[in-house]
Amino acid sequence: METKSRPTETILNVDQVHKTYQDVRSLFRKSALTITALNRVSLEIKRGEVFGLVGASGSGKTTLARLVLKLEEFEAGSIRFNETEIRNLKGKDLKAFRRKVQLIPQDPYQSLNPYLSIHDTLLEPLSIHKIGSRDTRTKIISQSLEAAGLNPAEDFFTRYPHQLSGGQRQRAAIARALVLKPEFMIADEPTSMLDASISFNIFRLLIKIQKSQKVTFLFITHDLAAARFFCDRIAVIYQGDIVESGTTEKVIQDPKSEYTRALIRAQPKFSFAKTTRPT
Ligand SMILES: Nc1ncnc2c1ncn2[C@@H]1O[C@H](COP(=O)(O)OP(=O)(O)OP(=O)(O)O)[C@@H](O)[C@H]1O
Ligand SMILES: [Mg+2]
Numbered sequence: 140m141e142t143k144s145r146p147t148e149t150i151l152n153v154d155q156v157h158k159t160y161q162d163v164r165s166l167f168r169k170s171a172l173t174i175t176a177l178n179r180v181s182l183e184i185k186r187g188e189v190f191g192l193v194g195a196s197g198s199g200k201t202t203l204a205r206l207v208l209k210l211e212e213f214e215a216g217s218i219r220f221n222e223t224e225i226r227n228l229k230g231k232d233l234k235a236f237r238r239k240v241q242l243i244p245q246d247p248y249q250s251l252n253p254y255l256s257i258h259d260t261l262l263e264p265l266s267i268h269k270i271g272s273r274d275t276r277t278k279i280i281s282q283s284l285e286a287a288g289l290n291p292a293e294d295f296f297t298r299y300p301h302q303l304s305g306g307q308r309q310r311a312a313i314a315r316a317l318v319l320k321p322e323f324m325i326a327d328e329p330t331s332m333l334d335a336s337i338s339f340n341i342f343r344l345l346i347k348i349q350k351s352q353k354v355t356f357l358f359i360t361h362d363l364a365a366a367r368f369f370c371d372r373i374a375v376i377y378q379g380d381i382v383e384s385g386t387t388e389k390v391i392q393d394p395k396s397e398y399t400r401a402l403i404r405a406q407p408k409f410s411f412a413k414t415t416r417p418t
Contacts, residue, residue: 151184156216176202178379189356191370241321247312251300258296287314306337
């Protein structure tokens, strides 16, 4: 339906989400040591946009991703995906949610099963979600591999993750995320294991996917320059607190918080200028 693709429509609403961990060292202490990974975090992502979550190591970025993916529980607040509270999802609704929200991991080597060929890596989610017949599955797998830039797809079917380069491995992980035709993708530092030129190609690929498949992206990074290249809006997170958010250019041109100013100063240069983003 036409109204569904309006950029003003909220796909994800994170409202006052609070998440703490008990420090393992606290087992040996009398009083527990609590780490506040997310301190009443709120953000709203619109359908079709690329939203960046930018912050230093340990600021809570992956924690937020894990909560949105419903891999962990949280103490307070709410996360609504397409207006449904994810906390309450069970059974077939939870399965449908798992199909719609996919992760592109930081380290594809850790996330791809070394014992599965690339064909079977992509077949697995199709089997779990009972999508397609035997013939159509092969076609879906080929299309996903090619959409992720692994051409011709058949050349990769029988290969195993260790037989791919780092960039190809990340493309295979992207293809696996694409195979279920998700509405929402979380890319958690998707290029941190890759060198600069391969990272650039992966960013170009993600932009292409975002435009052609109309996927909404939550892009997690410590790199403000990468966020500037890729994101429509960003939120800056510091020690579990969102310190500011807004359109990417506005936050970078006119930062409100001292932490964002420090992040900007710490960038040696903006290697991905906004103007180099393909349209
Ligand atoms: N399972 C856990 N048990 C205890 N503490 C945790 C756990 N997971 C995360 N933390 C802590 O929560 C905080 C946020 O961690 P998180 O992994 O979300 O950071 P991050 O922003 O993704 O960092 P990075 O950029 O290094 O990936 C950190 O202090 C971390 O040590
Ligand atoms: Mg992380």
